[in-house]
Amino acid sequence: MSAPETNLEKQEKNHRPALRGIIVSVGFAAVLLVALLVWLFATGNEPDTPETRIDGRTGGEIGADG
DSSP, X not given: OOXXXXXXXXXXXXXXXXXXXXXXXXXXXXXXXXXXXXXXXXXXXXXXXXXXXXXXXXXXXXXXXX
């Protein structure tokens, strides 16, 4: 079935606010995504050096001073 009325200019005019809202929402989501990525890279996730480490060759503990 086809639409009973296909006035494209009128339909475009009627849908303009909704399309603008979608565009603004996608833009806002993109800004939030970029902000999240910047924050993740800025804070980093560098591992802390533990007080004692395990020597891979002997299995013994090594103190923080070596």
